[in-house]
Amino acid sequence: MLATFYPAIQPATLFKFYTEAAVIASFVTPIIVPRDQHTISRKAISPNALRVLYRLRDAGFGAYLVGGAVRDLLLGVTPKDFDVATDATPEQVKQLFRNCRLIGRRFRLAHVVFGQEIIEVATFRANSDDGSGDRELHEDGRLLRDNVYGTIEDDAVRRDFTANALYYAIEDFSVRDYCGGFEDVMARRMKLIGEPEARYREDPVRMLRAVRLSAKLGFTIDGPTAEPIARLAPLLSEAAPARLFEEILKLFLSGHAVASFETLEAYGLLPALLPETAAALASNRSGALRRMVLQGLAGTDHRVAHDEPVSPAFLFALLLWPAYCRALIGLQAQGVQAEEAQRRAADRVTLHQLETVALPRRFSVPMQEIWLLQARFSQRQKRRVFRLMAHPRFRAAYDFLVLRMTASDEHAADVAFWREAQTQSGDELAAALGAPTPPDSYSDSDVEPSKRRRRRRRRSGAEGPTLE
Structure with a gap:
C-alpha cells in the first residue's frame, strides 16, 4: 500500500x-x-x-x-x-x-x-x-x-x-x-x-474537505488523517478568504449542515473558521445558543432535502448570531445605548469575520438586517407594525425569531402575535391594534430604503436581544 x-x-x-x-x-x-x-x-x-x-x-x-x-x-x-x-x-x-x-x-x-x-x-x-x-x-x-x-x-x-x-x-x-x-x-x-x-x-483547505466529505458521506476520518487537524487548524488563516466563503457554502448548504458543524467542532476547526462564534459558544454555559444554531442548521438540511431555496444571508445570520449576542452584551455592559449597541455589534462582528471569510456585501447587509429587525418584534404601535411587515426582510427576520425560541421561550408572545398578524387583512390587523384602518399600501419611504435604514433604526428606541 x-x-x-x-x-x-x-x-x-x-x-x-x-x-x-x-x-x-x-x-x-x-x-x-x-x-x-x-x-x-x-x-x-x-x-x-x-x-x-x-x-x-x-x-x-x-x-x-x-x-x-x-x-x-x-x-x-x-x-x-x-x-x-x-x-x-x-x-x-x-x-x-x-x-x-x-x-x-x-x-x-x-x-x-x-x-x-x-x-x-x-x-x-x-x-x-x-x-x-x-x-x-x-x-x-x-x-x-x-x-x-x-x-x-x-x-x-x-x-x-x-x-x-x-x-x-x-x-x-x-x-x-x-x-x-x-x-x-x-x-x-x-x-x-x-x-x-x-x-x-x-x-490547508484539505482539512475542511475532510470534514465536509466525511459529513456528506457518513465516513469516519482515518486516525493518522485526523490527528494533525487540530494542531494545523490555524493554517486556515493563510487560505484565501473568498475560497473559505465557498467552502462554508459547501459545508452548510449541501444538505449535511448539522453533521458538518459537529465535525468542525470535534476536530477543532470551528475557532479557525468562525472564531467569534466559537468563543461565544464556549462562554454560553447553558448551551442555548448552540441548540439554536443546530436547530437552524437542521432546518437548512430539511429545506435542501425538499429542494426548497436556502439563503446564504440567513445561514450567516445564524452562524454569527452567537458572536453578535456576545458583542451586544459587552457593549451594553459598557453603557452603550441599546440601539447604538445593536448597530455597533453588527458592524463589529461582520468586520471581524471578514478577516477570515470574504462575506459579500449582498449577504452581509441582509444578515445585519435580520439581526437588527429582531428588536422591533416587541413593538405594537400601529405604524411600526405595518412598516415592519412591509420590510423586505420581514419574513426572514420572523423565521429567525421563531428559531430563537429554541434558545428561549421568552419570545413566545411575539411569535404568536406576528404569526396571527400575517393571517389578517390590513383592516383586521388595524382593528386588533385599536387603530384606524391603515392605508391600502405603504410608500417606498415606509419600506425604508437601504440608504436610510441606519438612521431609521436610531430612532426606534428598541431593546436588543439577550445572550440566551
Whole structure:
C-alpha cells in the first residue's frame, strides 16, 4: 500500500514530496476491479460525460471517469458532477470539442459545455517537474500553480484522498485503484494519500474537505488523517478568504449542515473558521445558543432535502448570531445605548469575520438586517407594525425569531402575535391594534430604503436581544 513506501515528510521539504511521490508512482500497480465486481452502471452516468469519454477514447486518448463521481456511484449516490481525467492536454481536448473552453491558472482545465451541464476534463498531473511543466510553490508550502502533466499513476498518487483516487475506465468498464481507495470506500473511511501533515500544509483547505466529505458521506476520518487537524487548524488563516466563503457554502448548504458543524467542532476547526462564534459558544454555559444554531442548521438540511431555496444571508445570520449576542452584551455592559449597541455589534462582528471569510456585501447587509429587525418584534404601535411587515426582510427576520425560541421561550408572545398578524387583512390587523384602518399600501419611504435604514433604526428606541 502507498503508506508502506511513503516516508514522513517534513513541512520544510515539500519539494521532496513530489520527488518521492514520482518514485512511488513509477512502480504502483493498480488493483483492477472488473465490471462484474463493482456496482457502477453506465445508466447512472451522465450521457454527456459518456459522450466525452467515448470521443476521447475514439481519438486514441485514455479516458476515465474520476474522483467523487466514481466514489459516489460505488456508494449508490447520484453524483453532483461528472469529472473526466485523460492523457490528452487541455489544448488537445479543445480541438476535439467545439463546445469546449479552457479555464484556470493554478490548474489548467478543459470545460466541455452541454447546455446547463459542464463536464470538467483534467489532464493527468505529475508530481515531478523536469523543467517542461509549470509549477510554483510558496515558501510556506502552499501550491500556487500546478500544470505539470504525467501518467495516470502520477495523477492518482497526487490526489488528496484515497476515495477520490479511483478511475472508471470506459474501455472495459473496470475501476482502477492505485491507492487503496476501493477498500476505503467500501469501509466508508476517509484517508489522505501521503503524509497527512505535509498534505495539509500544501493546502490547508484539505482539512475542511475532510470534514465536509466525511459529513456528506457518513465516513469516519482515518486516525493518522485526523490527528494533525487540530494542531494545523490555524493554517486556515493563510487560505484565501473568498475560497473559505465557498467552502462554508459547501459545508452548510449541501444538505449535511448539522453533521458538518459537529465535525468542525470535534476536530477543532470551528475557532479557525468562525472564531467569534466559537468563543461565544464556549462562554454560553447553558448551551442555548448552540441548540439554536443546530436547530437552524437542521432546518437548512430539511429545506435542501425538499429542494426548497436556502439563503446564504440567513445561514450567516445564524452562524454569527452567537458572536453578535456576545458583542451586544459587552457593549451594553459598557453603557452603550441599546440601539447604538445593536448597530455597533453588527458592524463589529461582520468586520471581524471578514478577516477570515470574504462575506459579500449582498449577504452581509441582509444578515445585519435580520439581526437588527429582531428588536422591533416587541413593538405594537400601529405604524411600526405595518412598516415592519412591509420590510423586505420581514419574513426572514420572523423565521429567525421563531428559531430563537429554541434558545428561549421568552419570545413566545411575539411569535404568536406576528404569526396571527400575517393571517389578517390590513383592516383586521388595524382593528386588533385599536387603530384606524391603515392605508391600502405603504410608500417606498415606509419600506425604508437601504440608504436610510441606519438612521431609521436610531430612532426606534428598541431593546436588543439577550445572550440566551
